Amino acid sequence: MPRCSLSRTFIMAPLKVTKILCIGAGYVGGPTCAVIALKCPHITVTIVDLNQARIDAWNSADFKLPIYEPGLEDVVRQCRGRNLFFSTDVEKGILDAELIFVSVNTPTKKSGVGAGFAADLNYVELATRQIAAVATSSKIVVEKSTVPCRTAESMRTILEANSKPNCRFDILSNPEFLAEGTAISDLFKPDRVLIGSLQTPEGKAACAALAGVYANWVPEHAILTVGLWSSELSKLAANAMLAQRISSVNALSAICEATGANIDEVANAVGYDSRVGPKFLKASVGFGGSCFQKDILNLVYLSESLHLPEVAAYWRQVVEMNEYQKRRFSKRVVDTLFNTITGKRIAVLGFAFKADTGDTRESAAITIIRDFQSERAFVNIYDPQVAETQIWADLAEASPTVAPESMKKQVKICSSALEACKDAEAVVIATEWKEFKEIDWAHVYKHMKKPAFVFDGRLLVDAAKLTEIGFKVTTIGRPAL
Numbered sequence: 398m399p400r401c402s403l404s405r406t407f408i409m410a411p412l413k414v415t416k417i418l419c420i421g422a423g424y425v426g427g428p429t430c431a432v433i434a435l436k437c438p439h440i441t442v443t444i445v446d447l448n449q450a451r452i453d454a455w456n457s458a459d460f461k462l463p464i465y466e467p468g469l470e471d472v473v474r475q476c477r478g479r480n481l482f483f484s485t486d487v488e489k490g491i492l493d494a495e496l497i498f499v500s501v502n503t504p505t506k507k508s509g510v511g512a513g514f515a516a517d518l519n520y521v522e523l524a525t526r527q528i529a530a531v532a533t534s535s536k537i538v539v540e541k542s543t544v545p546c547r548t549a550e551s552m553r554t555i556l557e558a559n560s561k562p563n564c565r566f567d568i569l570s571n572p573e574f575l576a577e578g579t580a581i582s583d584l585f586k587p588d589r590v591l592i593g594s595l596q597t598p599e600g601k602a603a604c605a606a607l608a609g610v611y612a613n614w615v616p617e618h619a620i621l622t623v624g625l626w627s628s629e630l631s632k633l634a635a636n637a638m639l640a641q642r643i644s645s646v647n648a649l650s651a652i653c654e655a656t657g658a659n660i661d662e663v664a665n666a667v668g669y670d671s672r673v674g675p676k677f678l679k680a681s682v683g684f685g686g687s688c689f690q691k692d693i694l695n696l697v698y699l700s701e702s703l704h705l706p707e708v709a710a711y712w713r714q715v716v717e718m719n720e721y722q723k724r725r726f727s728k729r730v731v732d733t734l735f736n737t738i739t740g741k742r743i744a745v746l747g748f749a750f751k752a753d754t755g756d757t758r759e760s761a762a763i764t765i766i767r768d769f770q771s772e773r774a775f776v777n778i779y780d781p782q783v784a785e786t787q788i789w790a791d792l793a794e795a796s797p798t799v800a801p802e803s804m805k806k807q808v809k810i811c812s813s814a815l816e817a818c819k820d821a822e823a824v825v826i827a828t829e830w831k832e833f834k835e836i837d838w839a840h841v842y843k844h845m846k847k848p849a850f851v852f853d854g855r856l857l858v859d860a861a862k863l864t865e866i867g868f869k870v871t872t873i874g875r876p877a878l
């Protein structure tokens with residue numbers, strides 16, 4: 398069934414999708430499209446990336462995948478080589494596909510207009526240009542990356558200006574809501590799948606084609622179809638509102654520490670109200686991750702561009718509160734250790750931005766360790782999933798003026814929590830890994846300098862039990878015992 402436009406006759410992409418390409422084999426593209434392959438054995442799914450090492454890892458014989466995500470290996474084992482393929486051949490992928498997910502990175506711009514706030518859409522633009530240059534048949538192009546509102550319009554302009562005769566491109570927005578560490582269960586049972594399209598017959602038909610893919614495992618009522626711009630904005634809004642809850646609870650944690658209230662009790666009492674709900678109210682050393690800060694700054698930039706300075710200031714404060722929370726935590730460590738940590742050894746348990754991931758992007762641990770280093774403390778670091786090379790790279794980026802040799806004198810990367818804590822004066826819990834809850838704390842205590850301090854940045858350990866052992870325990874959102 399051909400579709401027509403005013404000046405050209407197009408062959409539309411089939412409404413029953415059988416060949417999907419995903420551009421970008423990262424934290425989103427990899428798990429999302431692996432789950433599509435699992436749930437839709439009749440669809441051939443190819444995931445491409447420019448990064449050869451990443452693709453090699455996805456294809457590795459021993460399934461040493463490039464990202465750590467519980468349940469992911471099992472999904473890849475079931476589909477790889479059956480209807481799931483990883484490749485660096487982007488052009489072939491584009492030529493073959495009927496539907497293309499664009500799932501490339503959209504980091505905060507580091508220079509130029511909007512630096513520090515706006516999303517860098519260079520990767521999205523390059524991928525879009527490549528689709529236009531290579532495609533010889535009609536495609537549905539899906540924004541999977543998180544992008545500013547109205548990015549689909551720019552993509553459409555690029556595609557239409559560069560396409561070949563008989564090629565038609567329908568653009569959809571299908572933002573991803575998975576969280577790292579729970580990606581597979583989030584994808585298996587999403588709260589909702591959001592699809593935005595133009596409200597034209599062609600746009601709606603493309604939307605139905607993508608909805609048909611998800612319908613293989615997602616109930617119909619959880620597949621929401623909306624306009625393109627609402628879909629794009631909803632993704633930024635969802636992340637901003639989730640992060641806002643954490644900044645709100647962290648702001649309250651400061652009041653708790655000063656008054657004797659207990660943040661866990663306050664959060665529990667507030668969350669019991671069904672209008673508020675219990676999730677995402679855990680006080681912490683500060684939120685991290687590749688998206689919350691980036692997406693809020695993106696929203697700030699959008700608000701400023703729309704001449705809405707009060708709106709921009711409102712959302713900016715969520716990020717500022719997060720910076721304050723990290724600073725406040727480092728200062729509490731220094732204050733408690735008799736106002737100086739110079740020459741003292743501090744064990745930092747956890748380097749990832751949350752448990753069950755090896756991802757360190759914007760991890761609060763990086764900021765805290767940088768603060769400790771600037772106070773000239775010695776730091777022992779242990780994380781069960783983060784590679785040593787990644788830790789060194791993150792620390793070097795955070796303190797560009799510190800020479801690598803000085804860094805290595807100040808910081809030691811350890812292979813167990815017990816090794817990290819040996820001879821330390823203080824233990825800082827920066828990531829809520831379950832194994833830190835299960836540490837033999839009496840054993841740790843025996844091998845630390847005295848007085849031995851624990852700073853729980855994640856409300857993870859049983860403070861009363863540790864105090865009984867002899868530790869001096871400081872917890873976010875509670876006054877010192």
Ligand SMILES: NC(=O)C1=CN([C@@H]2O[C@H](COP(=O)(O)OP(=O)(O)OC[C@H]3O[C@@H](n4cnc5c(N)ncnc54)[C@H](O)[C@@H]3O)[C@@H](O)[C@H]2O)C=CC1
Pocket residue numbers: 420421422423424425426445446447448451487500501502503520523524541542543544573574575576577687688
């Ligand atoms: N990480 C997360 O939990 C979530 C991320 N998102 C959004 O999804 C998008 C992707 O995020 P991640 O997967 O975390 O990023 P990532 O950095 O892990 O992966 C992106 C991949 O795209 C590849 N790439 C870039 N340009 C390319 C091109 N022209 N051709 C082929 N490959 C190309 C890069 O080499 C990289 O491997 C971002 O917009 C992010 O905001 C959305 C929801 C959750």
Ligand SMILES: O=C(O)[C@H]1O[C@H](OP(=O)(O)OP(=O)(O)OC[C@H]2O[C@@H](n3ccc(=O)[nH]c3=O)[C@H](O)[C@@H]2O)[C@H](O)[C@@H](O)[C@@H]1O
Pocket residue numbers: 543573574575576577578636639643676677678679680681682683684685686687688689750751752
């Ligand atoms: O767009 C994205 O990238 C994703 O961002 C977040 O997912 P993610 O960053 O992977 O992980 P979260 O579980 O949201 O945690 C983010 C940070 O907040 C912290 N956090 C979370 C919850 C909480 O109650 N308290 C708290 O401090 C975590 O420790 C972590 O540092 C959202 O939860 C996802 O819905 C979204 O798709």
